[in-house]
Amino acid sequence: MPVQLQHIAHARSGDKGNTVNISVFAYEPEFYQLLKEQLTAERFNAHYRGAIKGDVQRYEVDNIQALNFVAHGALGGGVSRSLSLDNYGKALSAAILGIEIDVPEELLGKLRGF
Numbered sequence: 001m002p003v004q005l006q007h008i009a010h011a012r013s014g015d016k017g018n019t020v021n022i023s024v025f026a027y028e029p030e031f032y033q034l035l036k037e038q039l040t041a042e043r044f045n046a047h048y049r050g051a052i053k054g055d056v057q058r059y060e061v062d063n064i065q066a067l068n069f070v071a072h073g074a075l076g077g078g079v080s081r082s083l084s085l086d087n088y089g090k091a092l093s094a095a096i097l098g099i100e101i102d103v104p105e106e107l108l109g110k111l112r113g114f
Contacts, residue, residue: 001104006097007111009035013089018054020074022093025066028110031103032065038101044069047099048092 005011005024008031014021024039026032041058054073061068074092103111 001102001108002100003103003108003111003114004097005039005099005101007114008101008103009097011093011096013093015075015089018073018075020071020089020092021068022071022089022096023061023066023068024096025064027112028107029065030107030110032062034101034103034107035067036060039067039099041069043099044096045071047096048074051092 008028009024009026011022011024013023024035026035039058041056044058045052045056048071052071052074054071056069056071059068059070060066071092075089108114
């Protein structure tokens with residue numbers, strides 16, 4: 001069943017210059033496995049529909065059940081250069097929580113806020 005990411009994980013962000021760093025933390029170990037399978041760097045980048053102009057790297061941080069994405073060219077040149085306030089790290093990390101992840105029926109009882 002497709003479920004918004006916000007029900008299986010939370011996100012944190014940071015930005016520096018024209019690069020944003022977004023980490024997605026699974027609420028449950030089973031959810032982390034789903035994230036590793038479905039939330040690729042390519043899918044992450046595609047979710048922003050061209051707002052990210054550079055490469056996206058994904059790092060798996062298994063010991064804390066997190067994926068860390070580093071997106072280059074994501075901030076319109078950086079805070080001091082861009083007129084677009086919506087592109088900063090916090091807005092981008094909130095936006096990723098709307099992406100849909102396929103969750104098996106047996107895990108639906110573990111969803112948060114669903």
